Amino acid sequence: MNFFSLLGRGFLKILSDCGGIFLFFLKSLIYSFSPPYRFRLLIKHMEFIGVKSWLVVILTSLFSGMVTAYQVNIALSKVGSQSILGGVVALTLTRELGPVLTAVVVIARAGSAISAELGSMRITEQIDALKIMAVNPIQYLMSPRLWAAILVLPLLTAIADLVGIAGGYFIGTFLLNIDPGLLTARMIDMVELKDIMSGIVKSIFFGAYLVTVCGYKGFYASGGAEGVGKATTEAVVISTVGILVSDYILTTIFF
Amino acid sequence: MITIKELKKSFNGFEVLKGVNLIIPENKVIFIMGQSGTGKSVLLKHIVGLLKPDSGEIWFENKDITKLSEKELQKVRRKIGFLFQEGALFDSMTVKENVMFPLKEHFKMSKAEMEKVAEELLSVVDLLPAKDKYPSELSGGMKKRAALARTLALKPQIVLFDEPTTGLDPILQVSILELIKNLKEKYNLTCVIVSHDLSLAFKFADYIAFLHGGIIIEIGTPEEIKASTNEFIKKFIESALL
Ligand SMILES: Nc1ncnc2c1ncn2[C@@H]1O[C@H](COP(=O)(O)OP(=O)(O)OP(=O)(O)O)[C@@H](O)[C@H]1O
Numbered sequence: 001m002n003f004f005s006l007l008g009r010g011f012l013k014i015l016s017d018c019g020g021i022f023l024f025f026l027k028s029l030i031y032s033f034s035p036p037y038r039f040r041l042l043i044k045h046m047e048f049i050g051v052k053s054w055l056v057v058i059l060t061s062l063f064s065g066m067v068t069a070y071q072v073n074i075a076l077s078k079v080g081s082q083s084i085l086g087g088v089v090a091l092t093l094t095r096e097l098g099p100v101l102t103a104v105v106v107i108a109r110a111g112s113a114i115s116a117e118l119g120s121m122r123i124t125e126q127i128d129a130l131k132i133m134a135v136n137p138i139q140y141l142m143s144p145r146l147w148a149a150i151l152v153l154p155l156l157t158a159i160a161d162l163v164g165i166a167g168g169y170f171i172g173t174f175l176l177n178i179d180p181g182l183l184t185a186r187m188i189d190m191v192e193l194k195d196i197m198s199g200i201v202k203s204i205f206f207g208a209y210l211v212t213v214c215g216y217k218g219f220y221a222s223g224g225a226e227g228v229g230k231a232t233t234e235a236v237v238i239s240t241v242g243i244l245v246s247d248y249i250l251t252t253i254f255f
Numbered sequence: 256m257i258t259i260k261e262l263k264k265s266f267n268g269f270e271v272l273k274g275v276n277l278i279i280p281e282n283k284v285i286f287i288m289g290q291s292g293t294g295k296s297v298l299l300k301h302i303v304g305l306l307k308p309d310s311g312e313i314w315f316e317n318k319d320i321t322k323l324s325e326k327e328l329q330k331v332r333r334k335i336g337f338l339f340q341e342g343a344l345f346d347s348m349t350v351k352e353n354v355m356f357p358l359k360e361h362f363k364m365s366k367a368e369m370e371k372v373a374e375e376l377l378s379v380v381d382l383l384p385a386k387d388k389y390p391s392e393l394s395g396g397m398k399k400r401a402a403l404a405r406t407l408a409l410k411p412q413i414v415l416f417d418e419p420t421t422g423l424d425p426i427l428q429v430s431i432l433e434l435i436k437n438l439k440e441k442y443n444l445t446c447v448i449v450s451h452d453l454s455l456a457f458k459f460a461d462y463i464a465f466l467h468g469g470i471i472i473e474i475g476t477p478e479e480i481k482a483s484t485n486e487f488i489k490k491f492i493e494s495a496l497l
C-alpha cells in the first residue's frame with residue numbers, strides 16, 4: 001500500500017469517527033427529552049464528575065494562577081506596569097486557563113473512567129442486556145452523563161477561575177509587593193462580565209464534547225479487556241487534543 | 256410462534272449461519288444443540304434483534320424482526336426474554352437491584368412491591384442469601400441463576416436461554432430445568448434452550464433442533480432424534496452416552 005492510500009484511509013477513518021461522535025451526541029441529547037427522565041442518575045453522575053475532579057481542579061488552577069502571575073510579572077516589570085498584573089492574570093484564567101485546565105482535569109479523572117466503564121459494559125454484554133430489557137442504552141447511559149457534564153463543568157470552571165485568581169493575588173501582593181488595593185482596582189477595571197461568560201460558555205461546550213467522545217469510545221469498544229484499554233487511551237487523547245484545538249477555534253471565531 | 260427463514264450471517268467473511276430455517280412453536284420447550292462455535296448464540300441474538308442478518312427473515316406476530324427499527328424492537332423485546340450465556344449482570348448493582356431493574360423500568364410499582372417480587376424470584380432460583388452481593392462476588396453458577404431471575408422478572412411470553420445450565424452442578428441443573436418447565440406450564444411460556452447436555456434435552460424437550468455446519472440439520476421430538484439416521488447426530492448421541 002502506498003503512502004497516499006494510507007493517508008486517505010486515515011483521513012476517512014477520522015471523518016467517520018467525527019460523524020459517529022456527532023450522531024452519538026445528537027442521540028444522547030434528543031433521548032434526554034423523552035421519558036423516562038433520569039434525575040437520579042443525573043445527580044449521581046454530577047456527583048461523580050464533581051467529586052472526582054474538584055480537588056485536582058483546585059490544585060492545578062491554584063498553581064497555574066501563581067505561576068502565571070510570576071511569569072506575567074517578569075514581562076510587566078520590563079515596561080513598568082506591574083499594577084495591571086491582577087487584571088492580566090484574571091483575564092488569562094477566566095478566558096483561557098480556567099475552562100481548558102478544568103476540561104483536561106475532568107478528562108483525566110472522570111472522562112477516562114466513563115470510557116472504561118462503558119467499555120467494560122460493552123464487552124461483558126451489559127449494554128446488550130439493557131437493550132434486551134427494552135431500555136434504550138444511550139438514553140440510560142449517556143443522556144444523564146451529558147447533562148451532568150454540561151452542568152458541572154461551568155461550576156468547576158468557576159471554582160478554577162476563583163482559586164487561580166486568588167493564587168495570582170497571593171503572589172502579587174505577598175511575593176511581588178504590589179499594592180493590594182491597586183491590584184484589585186485594576187483587576188475590576190479590566191475584567192468584564194463578558195470575559196467571564198466567554199470562559200463559562202466554552203466550558204459548557206467542553207463538557208458536552210469530552211463526555212460525548214469518552215462515552216462514544218467506550219460505548220463502541222470491542223476486543224476484550226485490551227480493547228477497553230485502547231478505547232480509554234484513544235478517548236483521552238482525542239478529547240484532550242480536541243479541547244485544545246476547538247478552544248483556539250472558539251476563541252478566534254466567537255470570543 | 257417464531258418462524259426463521261433462510262437466515263445468513265457472516266463475520267469478516269466467515270459464514271457462521273448459512274441459511275437457517277426453523278419454526279419455534281408456541282408453548283413448547285425447544286432445545287437447540289450443536290457443537291461449540293457453530294453459531295447457537297449468534298442465532299439467538301438474531302431473534303431478539305441484537306444482531307442483524309446478512310439476509311433472511313424472522314417472523315414474529317406478523318412482523319419481520321430483522322427489519323424493525325430499535326423503537327419497534329423495544330416492543331418485541333418486552334415479550335421476548337433473553338438469558339445471556341455469561342449472565343451480563345450489571346456489575347454496579349447488587350443481585351437484588353439487578354432483578355429489580357427491569358421492574359423499575361417497565362412497571363409502576365412501589366419500592367416495597369418491587370423488592371417483594373425480586374425476593375420471590377431470587378428464592379425461586381435459590382439465591383436469596385446472596386441478594387445483597389455484587390456480581391463480582393458470585394460464582395459462575397450463581398451469576399447464571401441471578402440472570403435467570405432478572406430475565407423472568409419481565410414476565411416474557413418467549414424466553415431464549417443461552418446455556419442456562421452449563422457450569423452448574425447436576426442437582427441445580429435439574430432443578431433449574433424443572434423450574435423452567437413449571438414456569439412454562441404456569442405462564443404458557445415458549446422456551447428456547449441452548450444446551451450441550453443431551454440427557455437433559457431428552458428429559459425436558461418437546462423438540463430438539465441440531466445446528467451443524469451453519470444450518471439446522473434436523474428437528475424432532477426426543478424419540479425422533481434418538482432414532483435419527485444422520486451421521487452427525489448419531490455421533491453426538493454416542494459421544495454423549497460414553
Ligand atoms: N461479534 C462477533 N464477531 C466476530 N465473530 C463472531 C462474533 N460472534 C460470534 N462470532 C463467531 O461466530 C461463531 C459462532 O459463535 P457462537 O458464539 O454463536 O457459538 P456457540 O455455538 O454459541 O458456541 P458455544 O457453545 O461455545 O457457546 C464463532 O466462530 C465465533 O467466532
Ligand SMILES: [Mg+2]
Nearest residue numbers: 295296340417
Ligand atoms: Mg454460545
